[in-house]
Amino acid sequence: MHGKLQRKTGHLLNAEPLADFKVGVDNVIFSVDTDQNRLLVLLVMRHDAPYCGCWSLPGTLVRQGESLEDAAYRVLSEKIRVNNLYLEQLYTFGGPDRDPREEEDSYGVRYLSVSHFALVRFAEAELIADGVSGIAWYPLAQVPTLAFDHAEVLAYGYQRLKNKLEYSPIAFDVLPDIFTLGDLYQLYVTVLGEGFSDYSNFRARLLKLGFLEDTGNKTSRGAGRPASLYRFDADAFELLKDKPMVFI
Structure with missing residues:
Protein backbone atom coordinates (compact mmCIF):
# COMPACT_ATOMS: atom_id res chain seq x y z
CA MET A 1 0.00 0.00 0.00
CA GLU A 166 -40.21 5.03 -13.54
CA TYR A 167 -40.12 6.40 -9.99
CA SER A 168 -41.49 9.98 -9.93
CA PRO A 169 -44.72 11.77 -10.91
CA ILE A 170 -42.96 13.86 -13.57
CA ALA A 171 -45.52 12.83 -16.21
CA PHE A 172 -48.18 14.92 -14.50
CA ASP A 173 -46.11 18.05 -15.11
CA VAL A 174 -46.97 17.88 -18.81
CA LEU A 175 -50.44 16.33 -18.85
CA PRO A 176 -53.56 18.51 -18.57
CA ASP A 177 -54.96 18.77 -15.05
CA ILE A 178 -57.72 16.32 -16.01
CA PHE A 179 -56.81 13.25 -18.08
CA THR A 180 -57.75 9.67 -18.84
CA LEU A 181 -55.57 6.69 -18.02
CA GLY A 182 -55.27 6.24 -21.76
CA ASP A 183 -53.77 9.74 -22.03
CA LEU A 184 -51.28 8.88 -19.30
CA TYR A 185 -50.37 5.58 -20.93
CA GLN A 186 -49.86 7.25 -24.31
CA LEU A 187 -47.45 9.76 -22.75
CA TYR A 188 -45.36 6.90 -21.37
CA VAL A 189 -45.42 5.20 -24.77
CA THR A 190 -44.31 8.43 -26.43
CA VAL A 191 -41.27 8.74 -24.16
CA LEU A 192 -40.36 5.09 -23.57
CA GLY A 193 -41.47 3.54 -26.85
CA GLU A 194 -43.88 0.73 -27.65
CA GLY A 195 -43.78 -2.39 -25.53
CA PHE A 196 -42.64 -0.96 -22.18
CA SER A 197 -45.81 -2.37 -20.57
CA ASP A 198 -49.24 -3.51 -21.65
CA TYR A 199 -52.08 -1.15 -20.82
CA SER A 200 -53.87 -3.44 -18.33
CA ASN A 201 -50.80 -3.90 -16.13
CA PHE A 202 -49.95 -0.21 -16.38
CA ARG A 203 -53.49 0.79 -15.36
CA ALA A 204 -53.58 -1.62 -12.42
CA ARG A 205 -50.19 -0.51 -11.10
CA LEU A 206 -50.96 3.23 -11.26
CA LEU A 207 -54.36 2.90 -9.60
CA LYS A 208 -52.88 0.76 -6.83
CA LEU A 209 -50.43 3.51 -5.89
CA GLY A 210 -53.36 5.62 -4.71
CA PHE A 211 -52.56 9.13 -5.93
CA LEU A 212 -54.90 9.25 -8.93
CA GLU A 213 -58.27 10.75 -8.04
CA ASP A 214 -61.30 9.69 -10.07
CA THR A 215 -63.24 12.89 -10.81
CA GLY A 216 -66.47 10.96 -11.34
CA ASN A 217 -66.73 12.33 -14.87
CA LYS A 218 -66.22 10.55 -18.16
CA THR A 219 -65.28 11.53 -21.68
CA SER A 220 -66.34 9.99 -24.98
CA ARG A 221 -63.86 9.75 -27.84
CA GLY A 222 -64.90 7.99 -31.00
CA ALA A 223 -67.03 4.88 -30.80
CA GLY A 224 -65.38 3.38 -27.70
CA ARG A 225 -66.69 3.14 -24.17
CA PRO A 226 -66.58 6.46 -22.24
CA ALA A 227 -63.33 6.76 -20.27
CA SER A 228 -63.06 7.95 -16.67
CA LEU A 229 -61.32 11.25 -16.05
CA TYR A 230 -58.66 11.47 -13.34
CA ARG A 231 -56.50 14.11 -11.70
CA PHE A 232 -53.17 13.81 -9.92
CA ASP A 233 -53.63 14.10 -6.14
CA ALA A 234 -50.48 15.87 -4.95
CA ASP A 235 -51.50 15.58 -1.28
CA ALA A 236 -51.90 11.81 -1.54
CA PHE A 237 -48.52 11.55 -3.26
CA GLU A 238 -46.88 13.64 -0.54
CA LEU A 239 -47.56 10.82 1.93
CA LEU A 240 -45.84 8.32 -0.37
CA LYS A 241 -42.93 10.30 -1.79
CA ASP A 242 -40.32 8.87 0.61
CA LYS A 243 -41.35 5.28 -0.06
CA PRO A 244 -39.79 3.24 -2.87
CA MET A 245 -42.21 3.14 -5.80
CA VAL A 246 -42.15 1.86 -9.33
CA PHE A 247 -44.68 3.44 -11.65
CA ILE A 248 -44.26 1.06 -14.57
Missing part, protein backbone atom coordinates in the same frame (compact mmCIF):
# COMPACT_ATOMS: atom_id res chain seq x y z
CA HIS A 2 2.84 2.35 0.95
CA GLY A 3 4.56 1.66 -2.37
CA LYS A 4 1.38 2.50 -4.30
CA LEU A 5 1.07 5.78 -2.39
CA GLN A 6 4.66 6.69 -3.19
CA ARG A 7 4.16 6.00 -6.88
CA LYS A 8 0.94 8.06 -6.93
CA THR A 9 2.60 10.94 -5.06
CA GLY A 10 5.53 10.91 -7.44
CA HIS A 11 3.14 10.98 -10.38
CA LEU A 12 1.41 14.06 -8.95
CA LEU A 13 4.72 15.85 -8.44
CA ASN A 14 5.57 15.35 -12.10
CA ALA A 15 2.05 16.03 -13.40
CA GLU A 16 0.96 18.73 -15.82
CA PRO A 17 0.04 22.16 -14.40
CA LEU A 18 -3.42 22.52 -12.91
CA ALA A 19 -6.10 23.29 -15.48
CA ASP A 20 -7.73 26.71 -15.74
CA PHE A 21 -11.46 26.40 -16.36
CA LYS A 22 -14.33 28.41 -17.77
CA VAL A 23 -17.71 27.08 -16.76
CA GLY A 24 -20.86 27.02 -18.85
CA VAL A 25 -24.35 25.63 -18.44
CA ASP A 26 -26.33 23.72 -21.08
CA ASN A 27 -30.01 22.95 -20.66
CA VAL A 28 -31.83 19.85 -21.89
CA ILE A 29 -35.48 20.97 -22.00
CA PHE A 30 -38.00 18.31 -22.98
CA SER A 31 -41.70 18.60 -23.70
CA VAL A 32 -44.37 16.23 -24.96
CA ASP A 33 -46.77 17.24 -27.70
CA THR A 34 -49.70 15.17 -26.46
CA ASP A 35 -51.82 15.98 -29.52
CA GLN A 36 -49.32 14.43 -31.93
CA ASN A 37 -47.62 12.09 -29.42
CA ARG A 38 -44.13 13.48 -29.99
CA LEU A 39 -41.28 13.86 -27.52
CA LEU A 40 -39.63 17.23 -28.18
CA VAL A 41 -36.37 18.92 -27.17
CA LEU A 42 -35.67 22.66 -27.28
CA LEU A 43 -32.82 23.67 -29.61
CA VAL A 44 -31.31 27.02 -30.56
CA MET A 45 -29.12 28.01 -33.49
CA ARG A 46 -25.70 29.43 -32.68
CA HIS A 47 -24.86 32.84 -34.17
CA ASP A 48 -21.26 33.00 -32.99
CA ALA A 49 -18.12 30.88 -33.38
CA PRO A 50 -17.49 28.12 -32.75
CA TYR A 51 -20.19 26.16 -34.61
CA CYS A 52 -21.82 29.28 -36.02
CA GLY A 53 -25.00 28.24 -37.86
CA CYS A 54 -25.29 24.92 -36.01
CA TRP A 55 -28.05 23.83 -33.68
CA SER A 56 -27.27 23.36 -29.99
CA LEU A 57 -28.86 23.08 -26.59
CA PRO A 58 -29.61 26.46 -24.94
CA GLY A 59 -26.46 27.38 -23.03
CA THR A 60 -24.24 30.17 -21.77
CA LEU A 61 -21.00 30.80 -19.92
CA VAL A 62 -21.35 31.62 -16.23
CA ARG A 63 -20.73 35.27 -15.34
CA GLN A 64 -18.73 36.67 -12.45
CA GLY A 65 -20.71 36.40 -9.22
CA GLU A 66 -23.41 34.25 -10.83
CA SER A 67 -24.43 30.82 -9.55
CA LEU A 68 -24.76 27.86 -11.89
CA GLU A 69 -28.50 27.76 -11.27
CA ASP A 70 -28.92 31.47 -11.98
CA ALA A 71 -26.98 31.12 -15.24
CA ALA A 72 -29.17 28.20 -16.31
CA TYR A 73 -32.36 30.14 -15.60
CA ARG A 74 -30.95 33.27 -17.23
CA VAL A 75 -30.33 31.66 -20.61
CA LEU A 76 -33.74 30.01 -20.57
CA SER A 77 -35.49 33.26 -19.67
CA GLU A 78 -34.11 34.62 -22.95
CA LYS A 79 -35.48 31.68 -24.96
CA ILE A 80 -38.76 30.50 -23.42
CA ARG A 81 -41.63 31.69 -21.22
CA VAL A 82 -43.21 28.96 -19.11
CA ASN A 83 -44.92 28.81 -15.73
CA ASN A 84 -43.20 27.03 -12.85
CA LEU A 85 -40.08 25.98 -14.73
CA TYR A 86 -38.06 23.62 -12.54
CA LEU A 87 -34.47 22.79 -13.48
CA GLU A 88 -32.39 20.08 -11.89
CA GLN A 89 -28.68 19.57 -12.36
CA LEU A 90 -27.97 16.69 -14.70
CA TYR A 91 -24.23 16.05 -15.11
CA THR A 92 -20.91 17.82 -15.62
CA PHE A 93 -19.20 17.35 -18.96
CA GLY A 94 -15.54 18.30 -18.84
CA GLY A 95 -13.49 16.08 -21.10
CA PRO A 96 -10.47 17.68 -22.79
CA ASP A 97 -11.02 18.99 -26.32
CA ARG A 98 -14.82 19.15 -25.94
CA ASP A 99 -14.74 22.81 -27.03
CA PRO A 100 -12.71 24.08 -30.06
CA ARG A 101 -11.95 27.30 -28.15
CA GLU A 102 -9.53 25.32 -25.98
CA GLU A 103 -7.14 25.03 -28.94
CA GLU A 104 -7.36 28.75 -29.67
CA ASP A 105 -6.71 29.92 -26.11
CA SER A 106 -3.02 30.51 -25.54
CA TYR A 107 -3.52 30.15 -21.78
CA GLY A 108 -4.82 26.61 -22.05
CA VAL A 109 -8.30 27.30 -20.68
CA ARG A 110 -10.61 24.27 -20.45
CA TYR A 111 -14.39 24.57 -20.88
CA LEU A 112 -16.71 22.70 -18.51
CA SER A 113 -20.44 22.30 -19.08
CA VAL A 114 -22.74 21.76 -16.11
CA SER A 115 -25.89 20.49 -17.76
CA HIS A 116 -29.43 20.93 -16.41
CA PHE A 117 -32.64 19.08 -17.19
CA ALA A 118 -36.35 19.96 -17.25
CA LEU A 119 -39.68 18.76 -18.61
CA VAL A 120 -42.25 21.47 -19.42
CA ARG A 121 -45.87 21.53 -20.52
CA PHE A 122 -45.95 22.06 -24.30
CA ALA A 123 -49.20 24.04 -24.45
CA GLU A 124 -47.93 26.60 -21.92
CA ALA A 125 -44.38 27.04 -23.28
CA GLU A 126 -43.94 30.19 -25.37
CA LEU A 127 -40.76 30.44 -27.42
CA ILE A 128 -39.15 33.89 -27.43
CA ALA A 129 -37.99 35.13 -30.84
CA ASP A 130 -37.39 38.81 -30.00
CA GLY A 131 -34.54 39.75 -32.31
CA VAL A 132 -33.39 36.16 -32.44
CA SER A 133 -33.84 33.62 -35.20
CA GLY A 134 -33.34 29.92 -34.76
CA ILE A 135 -35.19 28.52 -31.77
CA ALA A 136 -37.44 25.50 -32.14
CA TRP A 137 -38.86 22.35 -30.63
CA TYR A 138 -37.40 19.33 -32.43
CA PRO A 139 -38.86 15.82 -32.26
CA LEU A 140 -36.23 13.68 -30.58
CA ALA A 141 -36.17 11.34 -33.57
CA GLN A 142 -35.36 14.24 -35.93
CA VAL A 143 -32.67 16.13 -34.02
CA PRO A 144 -29.99 17.49 -36.41
CA THR A 145 -26.24 17.31 -35.83
CA LEU A 146 -25.53 19.32 -32.68
CA ALA A 147 -22.62 21.58 -31.74
CA PHE A 148 -19.96 20.65 -29.17
CA ASP A 149 -20.75 17.40 -27.33
CA HIS A 150 -24.43 18.29 -27.07
CA ALA A 151 -25.53 15.00 -28.64
CA GLU A 152 -23.97 13.26 -25.64
CA VAL A 153 -25.58 15.75 -23.23
CA LEU A 154 -28.96 15.16 -24.88
CA ALA A 155 -28.58 11.37 -24.69
CA TYR A 156 -27.77 11.64 -20.99
CA GLY A 157 -30.80 13.87 -20.42
CA TYR A 158 -33.08 11.46 -22.28
CA GLN A 159 -31.91 8.61 -20.08
CA ARG A 160 -32.63 10.72 -16.99
CA LEU A 161 -36.13 11.46 -18.29
CA LYS A 162 -36.86 7.76 -18.81
CA ASN A 163 -35.56 6.92 -15.35
CA LYS A 164 -37.67 9.63 -13.70
CA LEU A 165 -40.81 8.30 -15.37
Whole structure:
Protein backbone atom coordinates (compact mmCIF):
# COMPACT_ATOMS: atom_id res chain seq x y z
CA MET A 1 0.00 0.00 0.00
CA HIS A 2 2.84 2.35 0.95
CA GLY A 3 4.56 1.66 -2.37
CA LYS A 4 1.38 2.50 -4.30
CA LEU A 5 1.07 5.78 -2.39
CA GLN A 6 4.66 6.69 -3.19
CA ARG A 7 4.16 6.00 -6.88
CA LYS A 8 0.94 8.06 -6.93
CA THR A 9 2.60 10.94 -5.06
CA GLY A 10 5.53 10.91 -7.44
CA HIS A 11 3.14 10.98 -10.38
CA LEU A 12 1.41 14.06 -8.95
CA LEU A 13 4.72 15.85 -8.44
CA ASN A 14 5.57 15.35 -12.10
CA ALA A 15 2.05 16.03 -13.40
CA GLU A 16 0.96 18.73 -15.82
CA PRO A 17 0.04 22.16 -14.40
CA LEU A 18 -3.42 22.52 -12.91
CA ALA A 19 -6.10 23.29 -15.48
CA ASP A 20 -7.73 26.71 -15.74
CA PHE A 21 -11.46 26.40 -16.36
CA LYS A 22 -14.33 28.41 -17.77
CA VAL A 23 -17.71 27.08 -16.76
CA GLY A 24 -20.86 27.02 -18.85
CA VAL A 25 -24.35 25.63 -18.44
CA ASP A 26 -26.33 23.72 -21.08
CA ASN A 27 -30.01 22.95 -20.66
CA VAL A 28 -31.83 19.85 -21.89
CA ILE A 29 -35.48 20.97 -22.00
CA PHE A 30 -38.00 18.31 -22.98
CA SER A 31 -41.70 18.60 -23.70
CA VAL A 32 -44.37 16.23 -24.96
CA ASP A 33 -46.77 17.24 -27.70
CA THR A 34 -49.70 15.17 -26.46
CA ASP A 35 -51.82 15.98 -29.52
CA GLN A 36 -49.32 14.43 -31.93
CA ASN A 37 -47.62 12.09 -29.42
CA ARG A 38 -44.13 13.48 -29.99
CA LEU A 39 -41.28 13.86 -27.52
CA LEU A 40 -39.63 17.23 -28.18
CA VAL A 41 -36.37 18.92 -27.17
CA LEU A 42 -35.67 22.66 -27.28
CA LEU A 43 -32.82 23.67 -29.61
CA VAL A 44 -31.31 27.02 -30.56
CA MET A 45 -29.12 28.01 -33.49
CA ARG A 46 -25.70 29.43 -32.68
CA HIS A 47 -24.86 32.84 -34.17
CA ASP A 48 -21.26 33.00 -32.99
CA ALA A 49 -18.12 30.88 -33.38
CA PRO A 50 -17.49 28.12 -32.75
CA TYR A 51 -20.19 26.16 -34.61
CA CYS A 52 -21.82 29.28 -36.02
CA GLY A 53 -25.00 28.24 -37.86
CA CYS A 54 -25.29 24.92 -36.01
CA TRP A 55 -28.05 23.83 -33.68
CA SER A 56 -27.27 23.36 -29.99
CA LEU A 57 -28.86 23.08 -26.59
CA PRO A 58 -29.61 26.46 -24.94
CA GLY A 59 -26.46 27.38 -23.03
CA THR A 60 -24.24 30.17 -21.77
CA LEU A 61 -21.00 30.80 -19.92
CA VAL A 62 -21.35 31.62 -16.23
CA ARG A 63 -20.73 35.27 -15.34
CA GLN A 64 -18.73 36.67 -12.45
CA GLY A 65 -20.71 36.40 -9.22
CA GLU A 66 -23.41 34.25 -10.83
CA SER A 67 -24.43 30.82 -9.55
CA LEU A 68 -24.76 27.86 -11.89
CA GLU A 69 -28.50 27.76 -11.27
CA ASP A 70 -28.92 31.47 -11.98
CA ALA A 71 -26.98 31.12 -15.24
CA ALA A 72 -29.17 28.20 -16.31
CA TYR A 73 -32.36 30.14 -15.60
CA ARG A 74 -30.95 33.27 -17.23
CA VAL A 75 -30.33 31.66 -20.61
CA LEU A 76 -33.74 30.01 -20.57
CA SER A 77 -35.49 33.26 -19.67
CA GLU A 78 -34.11 34.62 -22.95
CA LYS A 79 -35.48 31.68 -24.96
CA ILE A 80 -38.76 30.50 -23.42
CA ARG A 81 -41.63 31.69 -21.22
CA VAL A 82 -43.21 28.96 -19.11
CA ASN A 83 -44.92 28.81 -15.73
CA ASN A 84 -43.20 27.03 -12.85
CA LEU A 85 -40.08 25.98 -14.73
CA TYR A 86 -38.06 23.62 -12.54
CA LEU A 87 -34.47 22.79 -13.48
CA GLU A 88 -32.39 20.08 -11.89
CA GLN A 89 -28.68 19.57 -12.36
CA LEU A 90 -27.97 16.69 -14.70
CA TYR A 91 -24.23 16.05 -15.11
CA THR A 92 -20.91 17.82 -15.62
CA PHE A 93 -19.20 17.35 -18.96
CA GLY A 94 -15.54 18.30 -18.84
CA GLY A 95 -13.49 16.08 -21.10
CA PRO A 96 -10.47 17.68 -22.79
CA ASP A 97 -11.02 18.99 -26.32
CA ARG A 98 -14.82 19.15 -25.94
CA ASP A 99 -14.74 22.81 -27.03
CA PRO A 100 -12.71 24.08 -30.06
CA ARG A 101 -11.95 27.30 -28.15
CA GLU A 102 -9.53 25.32 -25.98
CA GLU A 103 -7.14 25.03 -28.94
CA GLU A 104 -7.36 28.75 -29.67
CA ASP A 105 -6.71 29.92 -26.11
CA SER A 106 -3.02 30.51 -25.54
CA TYR A 107 -3.52 30.15 -21.78
CA GLY A 108 -4.82 26.61 -22.05
CA VAL A 109 -8.30 27.30 -20.68
CA ARG A 110 -10.61 24.27 -20.45
CA TYR A 111 -14.39 24.57 -20.88
CA LEU A 112 -16.71 22.70 -18.51
CA SER A 113 -20.44 22.30 -19.08
CA VAL A 114 -22.74 21.76 -16.11
CA SER A 115 -25.89 20.49 -17.76
CA HIS A 116 -29.43 20.93 -16.41
CA PHE A 117 -32.64 19.08 -17.19
CA ALA A 118 -36.35 19.96 -17.25
CA LEU A 119 -39.68 18.76 -18.61
CA VAL A 120 -42.25 21.47 -19.42
CA ARG A 121 -45.87 21.53 -20.52
CA PHE A 122 -45.95 22.06 -24.30
CA ALA A 123 -49.20 24.04 -24.45
CA GLU A 124 -47.93 26.60 -21.92
CA ALA A 125 -44.38 27.04 -23.28
CA GLU A 126 -43.94 30.19 -25.37
CA LEU A 127 -40.76 30.44 -27.42
CA ILE A 128 -39.15 33.89 -27.43
CA ALA A 129 -37.99 35.13 -30.84
CA ASP A 130 -37.39 38.81 -30.00
CA GLY A 131 -34.54 39.75 -32.31
CA VAL A 132 -33.39 36.16 -32.44
CA SER A 133 -33.84 33.62 -35.20
CA GLY A 134 -33.34 29.92 -34.76
CA ILE A 135 -35.19 28.52 -31.77
CA ALA A 136 -37.44 25.50 -32.14
CA TRP A 137 -38.86 22.35 -30.63
CA TYR A 138 -37.40 19.33 -32.43
CA PRO A 139 -38.86 15.82 -32.26
CA LEU A 140 -36.23 13.68 -30.58
CA ALA A 141 -36.17 11.34 -33.57
CA GLN A 142 -35.36 14.24 -35.93
CA VAL A 143 -32.67 16.13 -34.02
CA PRO A 144 -29.99 17.49 -36.41
CA THR A 145 -26.24 17.31 -35.83
CA LEU A 146 -25.53 19.32 -32.68
CA ALA A 147 -22.62 21.58 -31.74
CA PHE A 148 -19.96 20.65 -29.17
CA ASP A 149 -20.75 17.40 -27.33
CA HIS A 150 -24.43 18.29 -27.07
CA ALA A 151 -25.53 15.00 -28.64
CA GLU A 152 -23.97 13.26 -25.64
CA VAL A 153 -25.58 15.75 -23.23
CA LEU A 154 -28.96 15.16 -24.88
CA ALA A 155 -28.58 11.37 -24.69
CA TYR A 156 -27.77 11.64 -20.99
CA GLY A 157 -30.80 13.87 -20.42
CA TYR A 158 -33.08 11.46 -22.28
CA GLN A 159 -31.91 8.61 -20.08
CA ARG A 160 -32.63 10.72 -16.99
CA LEU A 161 -36.13 11.46 -18.29
CA LYS A 162 -36.86 7.76 -18.81
CA ASN A 163 -35.56 6.92 -15.35
CA LYS A 164 -37.67 9.63 -13.70
CA LEU A 165 -40.81 8.30 -15.37
CA GLU A 166 -40.21 5.03 -13.54
CA TYR A 167 -40.12 6.40 -9.99
CA SER A 168 -41.49 9.98 -9.93
CA PRO A 169 -44.72 11.77 -10.91
CA ILE A 170 -42.96 13.86 -13.57
CA ALA A 171 -45.52 12.83 -16.21
CA PHE A 172 -48.18 14.92 -14.50
CA ASP A 173 -46.11 18.05 -15.11
CA VAL A 174 -46.97 17.88 -18.81
CA LEU A 175 -50.44 16.33 -18.85
CA PRO A 176 -53.56 18.51 -18.57
CA ASP A 177 -54.96 18.77 -15.05
CA ILE A 178 -57.72 16.32 -16.01
CA PHE A 179 -56.81 13.25 -18.08
CA THR A 180 -57.75 9.67 -18.84
CA LEU A 181 -55.57 6.69 -18.02
CA GLY A 182 -55.27 6.24 -21.76
CA ASP A 183 -53.77 9.74 -22.03
CA LEU A 184 -51.28 8.88 -19.30
CA TYR A 185 -50.37 5.58 -20.93
CA GLN A 186 -49.86 7.25 -24.31
CA LEU A 187 -47.45 9.76 -22.75
CA TYR A 188 -45.36 6.90 -21.37
CA VAL A 189 -45.42 5.20 -24.77
CA THR A 190 -44.31 8.43 -26.43
CA VAL A 191 -41.27 8.74 -24.16
CA LEU A 192 -40.36 5.09 -23.57
CA GLY A 193 -41.47 3.54 -26.85
CA GLU A 194 -43.88 0.73 -27.65
CA GLY A 195 -43.78 -2.39 -25.53
CA PHE A 196 -42.64 -0.96 -22.18
CA SER A 197 -45.81 -2.37 -20.57
CA ASP A 198 -49.24 -3.51 -21.65
CA TYR A 199 -52.08 -1.15 -20.82
CA SER A 200 -53.87 -3.44 -18.33
CA ASN A 201 -50.80 -3.90 -16.13
CA PHE A 202 -49.95 -0.21 -16.38
CA ARG A 203 -53.49 0.79 -15.36
CA ALA A 204 -53.58 -1.62 -12.42
CA ARG A 205 -50.19 -0.51 -11.10
CA LEU A 206 -50.96 3.23 -11.26
CA LEU A 207 -54.36 2.90 -9.60
CA LYS A 208 -52.88 0.76 -6.83
CA LEU A 209 -50.43 3.51 -5.89
CA GLY A 210 -53.36 5.62 -4.71
CA PHE A 211 -52.56 9.13 -5.93
CA LEU A 212 -54.90 9.25 -8.93
CA GLU A 213 -58.27 10.75 -8.04
CA ASP A 214 -61.30 9.69 -10.07
CA THR A 215 -63.24 12.89 -10.81
CA GLY A 216 -66.47 10.96 -11.34
CA ASN A 217 -66.73 12.33 -14.87
CA LYS A 218 -66.22 10.55 -18.16
CA THR A 219 -65.28 11.53 -21.68
CA SER A 220 -66.34 9.99 -24.98
CA ARG A 221 -63.86 9.75 -27.84
CA GLY A 222 -64.90 7.99 -31.00
CA ALA A 223 -67.03 4.88 -30.80
CA GLY A 224 -65.38 3.38 -27.70
CA ARG A 225 -66.69 3.14 -24.17
CA PRO A 226 -66.58 6.46 -22.24
CA ALA A 227 -63.33 6.76 -20.27
CA SER A 228 -63.06 7.95 -16.67
CA LEU A 229 -61.32 11.25 -16.05
CA TYR A 230 -58.66 11.47 -13.34
CA ARG A 231 -56.50 14.11 -11.70
CA PHE A 232 -53.17 13.81 -9.92
CA ASP A 233 -53.63 14.10 -6.14
CA ALA A 234 -50.48 15.87 -4.95
CA ASP A 235 -51.50 15.58 -1.28
CA ALA A 236 -51.90 11.81 -1.54
CA PHE A 237 -48.52 11.55 -3.26
CA GLU A 238 -46.88 13.64 -0.54
CA LEU A 239 -47.56 10.82 1.93
CA LEU A 240 -45.84 8.32 -0.37
CA LYS A 241 -42.93 10.30 -1.79
CA ASP A 242 -40.32 8.87 0.61
CA LYS A 243 -41.35 5.28 -0.06
CA PRO A 244 -39.79 3.24 -2.87
CA MET A 245 -42.21 3.14 -5.80
CA VAL A 246 -42.15 1.86 -9.33
CA PHE A 247 -44.68 3.44 -11.65
CA ILE A 248 -44.26 1.06 -14.57
